[in-house]
Amino acid sequence: MLKDLFSNRLFIGALAFFVLCVGGSLLYHQHVKGQAEKALVESEDFLQWWHERNAKEKAVAAEVVEAETDTGGHVHADEGGQGQELPPFEPSEYSPEELRQIFDQFYTQRGLKPPPPGYDYRWARKNVPLLDENGNPILHKIGEPIVELEIRVGFAPTLEEYERLNRLYIEKARAKKKGQVATANEIDAEIEALTASAQRERPFIKRATRLASREEYENDPKKTERVMREVLDAALREYGLEHLILPY
Numbered sequence: 492m493l494k495d496l497f498s499n500r501l502f503i504g505a506l507a508f509f510v511l512c513v514g515g516s517l518l519y520h521q522h523v524k525g526q527a528e529k530a531l532v533e534s535e536d537f538l539q540w541w542h543e544r545n546a547k548e549k550a551v552a553a554e555v556v557e558a559e560t561d562t563g564g565h566v567h568a569d570e571g572g573q574g575q576e577l578p579p580f581e582p583s584e585y586s587p588e589e590l591r592q593i594f595d596q597f598y599t600q601r602g603l604k605p606p607p608p609g610y611d612y613r614w615a616r617k618n619v620p621l622l623d624e625n626g627n628p629i630l631h632k633i634g635e636p637i638v639e640l641e642i643r644v645g646f647a648p649t650l651e652e653y654e655r656l657n658r659l660y661i662e663k664a665r666a667k668k669k670g671q672v673a674t675a676n677e678i679d680a681e682i683e684a685l686t687a688s689a690q691r692e693r694p695f696i697k698r699a700t701r702l703a704s705r706e707e708y709e710n711d712p713k714k715t716e717r718v719m720r721e722v723l724d725a726a727l728r729e730y731g732l733e734h735l736i737l738p739y
Contacts, residue, residue, distance in 0.1 A: 609632060612628050640723070644690050648686075652685060652689050656686070699715050720737075
C-alpha cells in the first residue's frame with residue numbers, strides 16, 4: 492500500500508509542493524531576520540550604544556586591575572603598557588544565542604521589548620522611541636518607507652465646493668472660447684473667491700524616508716512614492732476629502 496502511495500504522481504507532487512512551501516517559508520524568515528539584524532547593527536544608535544557598553548566594560552576591568560594592584564595582586568601588562576582595545580562589533584564573531592542576548596539587551600536597556608523579527612522601533616531621538624497617540628512605541632517593518640504627515644491649512648474643499656469649482660472651470664473655458672472676456676473674468680473671480688474660502692486644515696506629506704539595501708531599492712525603486720500616495724490617500728479619506736485623491 493505504501494508503495495502504491497509513493498507511486499501516485501498526485502501524492503508526490505503534493506508532497507513536493509509542501510516541502511517547497513515549508514522550505515521557502517523558513518528561508519524567507521531567515522532572510523527577514525538577517526535583514527533586520529543587519530539594519531540594527533549598522534544603525535548609529537546601536538553603534539553608539541555598543542561603543543558605550545564596551546567603554547563601561549573597560550572601565551570595570553580597569554577598576555579590577557587597580558584593586559588587584561592595591562591588594563598586592565600580580566598584574567601582567569602588555570608590551571605597550573596599555574590595555575587592549577575591545578574589538579568593534581562584528582556579528583560573525585558571535586553565536587546566534589549571543590547575538591540575541593546583545594540585541595535584547597540593547598532594547599531592554601531602553602525599556603522596550605525586543606521587536607518581532609523583521610521590525611524595528613522608530614526613534615524620536617537618541618535612546619528615545621517615537622510614540623503613537625496612545626503613548627506606545629511605534630514599530631516599522633525593516634525596508635519599508637517611513638512616511639510622516641503634517642496637518643496644516645491648505646486647499647480642502649467639500650465635495651459640493653469641489654464640484655462647483657469644476658463646473659466653473661468648464662464655464663470659464665467655454666466663455667473664453669466664445670470670446671466672452673468679461674464673463675470669463677467674472678467666473679475667474681468667483682473661482683478665486685471659492686478657492687480662498689476652501690482653505691482649511693488637511694493632511695500633507697511632511698517627509699518620507701526608506702532604509703533599504705541597494706538590492707531592495709533596485710527591485711522596487713518606486714516603493715517610497717507608492718507608499719506616500721497610499722498614506723496620504725488614507726489620511727484624506729479620514730478627513731472626508733476622498734474627492735481630492737488622484738485617480739492615477
